[in-house]
Amino acid sequence: MKILYGIGTGPGDAELLTLKAVKTIERSDVIFAPNNKGKNMALDTAKEYVKDKRIVLIDFPMGAVTKKDYEEAARIINREIPKDGQGAFLTIGDPMIYSTFIYLMEEIERKSLGIQVNIIPGIPSFVAAAAAAKLPLTVKGDNFLLCDEFNGDLLKNINSISILKSLRGKEEIQNKLEKEKFDYTYVRRISLEEEGIMKDREKILSDRNYMSLILARKTKEEE
Amino acid sequence: MKILYGIGTGPGDAELLTLKAVKTIERSDVIFAPNNKGKNMALDTAKEYVKDKRIVLIDFPMGAVTKKDYEEAARIINREIPKDGQGAFLTIGDPMIYSTFIYLMEEIERKSLGIQVNIIPGIPSFVAAAAAAKLPLTVKGDNFLLCDEFNGDLLKNINSISILKSLRGKEEIQNKLEKEKFDYTYVRRISLEEEGIMKDREKILSDRNYMSLILARKTKEEE
Numbered sequence: 001m002k003i004l005y006g007i008g009t010g011p012g013d014a015e016l017l018t019l020k021a022v023k024t025i026e027r028s029d030v031i032f033a034p035n036n037k038g039k040n041m042a043l044d045t046a047k048e049y050v051k052d053k054r055i056v057l058i059d060f061p062m063g064a065v066t067k068k069d070y071e072e073a074a075r076i077i078n079r080e081i082p083k084d085g086q087g088a089f090l091t092i093g094d095p096m097i098y099s100t101f102i103y104l105m106e107e108i109e110r111k112s113l114g115i116q117v118n119i120i121p122g123i124p125s126f127v128a129a130a131a132a133a134k135l136p137l138t139v140k141g142d143n144f145l146l147c148d149e150f151n152g153d154l155l156k157n158i159n160s161i162s163i164l165k166s167l168r169g170k171e172e173i174q175n176k177l178e179k180e181k182f183d184y185t186y187v188r189r190i191s192l193e194e195e196g197i198m199k200d201r202e203k204i205l206s207d208r209n210y211m212s213l214i215l216a217r218k219t220k221e222e223e
Numbered sequence: 224m225k226i227l228y229g230i231g232t233g234p235g236d237a238e239l240l241t242l243k244a245v246k247t248i249e250r251s252d253v254i255f256a257p258n259n260k261g262k263n264m265a266l267d268t269a270k271e272y273v274k275d276k277r278i279v280l281i282d283f284p285m286g287a288v289t290k291k292d293y294e295e296a297a298r299i300i301n302r303e304i305p306k307d308g309q310g311a312f313l314t315i316g317d318p319m320i321y322s323t324f325i326y327l328m329e330e331i332e333r334k335s336l337g338i339q340v341n342i343i344p345g346i347p348s349f350v351a352a353a354a355a356a357k358l359p360l361t362v363k364g365d366n367f368l369l370c371d372e373f374n375g376d377l378l379k380n381i382n383s384i385s386i387l388k389s390l391r392g393k394e395e396i397q398n399k400l401e402k403e404k405f406d407y408t409y410v411r412r413i414s415l416e417e418e419g420i421m422k423d424r425e426k427i428l429s430d431r432n433y434m435s436l437i438l439a440r441k442t443k444e445e446e
Binding site for chain 1 (some may be wrong): 231233235236237238239240241242243245246304319321325326328337338340342343344345346347350351353354357359360361362363364365366367368369370371372376379380381406420
């Protein structure tokens with residue numbers, strides 16, 4: 001039987017790969033990654049370990065992926081993994097968190113192609129961001145919410161939040177967080193060269209990087 | 224200046240350590256971990272990398288840690304890290320998620336002991352559990368909630384939830400999830416020898432392992 005590993009490569013720093021990710025890549029016959037104009041961030045992260053490997057880039061048209069694209073991706077993967085061989089599909093962050101791999105896995109399992117899918121978790125961006133900014137995500141009794149589309153109602157009942165892809169509507173997010181008394185920090189390109197951690201409202205507003213997220217925490221009442 | 228690294232060792236499988244965690248442990252002069260009757264899970268996870276290291280176990284009385292315990296821990300850490308040396312404090316999962324290390328870091332920084340604290344993220348248990356069970360935590364547009372104390376109101380406005388330390392009140396949690404039409408999966412001792420993934424209501428109810436969590440997802444409407 002063929003095996004496909006969905007591998008989370010973490011936020012981008014090669015040192016945040018797990019030992020299991022490295023070992024599984026090294027044992028794979030073929031490496032798959034989404035094609036972003038001939039390159040891919042997950043592939044960059046793992047470049048030291050994929051350099052002697054056969055690499056197959058798969059097209060997932062940005063923002064407009066259709067069922068057909070997943071069918072075609074599954075077909076390519078099935079064709080490229082040798083009989084009884086193993087492939088590795090690399091994905092930034094973690095494969096089960098806002099990832100293209102989820103739909104691909106579902107497509108492969110629905111089709112009963114005879115490919116066993118296994119998943120190797122990766123460090124999610126918001127976890128790496130909290131570490132770099134030294135901001136607790138949760139302490140005992142806390143609720144933490146993760147979202148990629150913000151609305152103010154989400155702040156009810158929670159102590160801590162991470163908003164991914166915060167580029168759109170950033171000012172509105174900031175206004176709402178301030179109104180509801182959340183302290184917030186903006187993290188750009190976590191673990192990468194241009195990493196930035198900002199707390200200043202105007203600096204945050206003027207940053208336009210797509211790879212950014214917000215961590216926020218209900219302000220502690222004075223004791 | 225002394226440096227203390229707070230290192231997340233992940234859910235327990237040594238292969239889920241990051242390259243950075245291993246490298247940092249290997250470069251450290253002394254390894255710290257919470258003392259659980261002479262042993263510690265994070266230390267077990269990293270045992271291959273700490274075996275030639277000086278190890279200092281620090282007492283944090285289970286369920287009854289006081290400010291004094293953190294003060295004493297900070298004092299021990301300051302004493303044991305050599306001048307201009309580096310120490311590593313190991314913690315299961317991730318240091319910024321429900322971890323004793325958060326309070327310890329705050330204590331060390333409050334005291335201005337001249338110790339620089341850095342954090343190396345780890346794979347959180349719920350991320351590893353989602354990978355093992357092949358359950359998406361979030362797809363585009365989803366909200367995901369993480370909690371260690373469940374109440375039914377938390378299910379409003381969310382698509383996906385992970386409830387840690389689900390041992391207490393498990394039946395009530397199950398009832399509420401069923402009523403609100405969430406599919407749920409119980410994961411015991413993720414990545415460890417006795418790992419178990421269960422969907423059967425009665426089997427879940429009868430399991431009494433403390434190292435367990437629930438992943439749940441709003442049931443998809445039939446199309």
